[in-house]
Amino acid sequence: MVEFSVRPDIDAAAGKLASSFGAKREIESLPEVLAEGETVELLAAGLYGKGNGLLVMTDRRLVFYFRGRFGQKVEDFPYGRISSVQWTAGMLMGTLTVFTSGNRAEIRQVPKDQGKALADQLRQRVARTGEPPADVPDAGSARDVASRLRTLDELRAADAITDEEHRDRRARILDSL
Structure with a gap:
């Protein structure tokens, strides 16, 4: 496990990763893609499209971040737009599928433990986002x-x-x- 000195919330989330293989650059430059005051809750490595990058669950959104030598890709999924989350696990790796307003994003090759934890927490977050305020009956x-x-x-x-x-x-x- 690699130690990082980026920011306390990012360091804590990175410390939970069994391996940061394929995501070290993304972890180190993560503050560049976060909004001011946005905090990181969970991280997971994964493959999205043609890039091996980092899944970042923050207090505001889910982000897939890939930073290559010649460019970067950032795709975010605000919690209010996520309709459902699917986790499919194999022996060591799994696939996280995020459904948003008619679209579907598949993040493959996510380590099983990281993916399950992220999927579970993401489902809870999405469920809370869709709930009406407690004082207003739906x-x-x-x-x-x-x-x-x-x-x-x-x-x-x-x-x-x-x-x-x-x-x-x-x-x-x-x-x-």
Whole structure:
């Protein structure tokens, strides 16, 4: 394992890599592609297109970064645009597939341990990004409540529950909002 002295967040993420083979240049120049205040959470090496580079999970986005001798490639995937993440593992390596608004990016040859950890954390991040704020009920929730109230009314009309049970259950449903 190689020690880096780039920045504390980058050094910590790089320290978790079993090997930085094929990504040393990218790790050392990573601050060039990050926005001010953006912090690195996880790193993984991988092959995307024709370049062997670095997958970077930050607090804002997922980035694939390749720095060659004559140029560089940076492709970023903001969390709000990622619709799903797929991880397929082989014996030692795997493939991380990121789906975004009709597009699909396959990052191959990702070491199994790094890829699984990144895929799991990325799924959690994407799930949190898609959640509505806690204090605002979403439309699905409102439809669910309306459906439950309709069912409750039908049960009362069919004499399956008493008026008192109807009032109690209705109050509980409305309190859940």
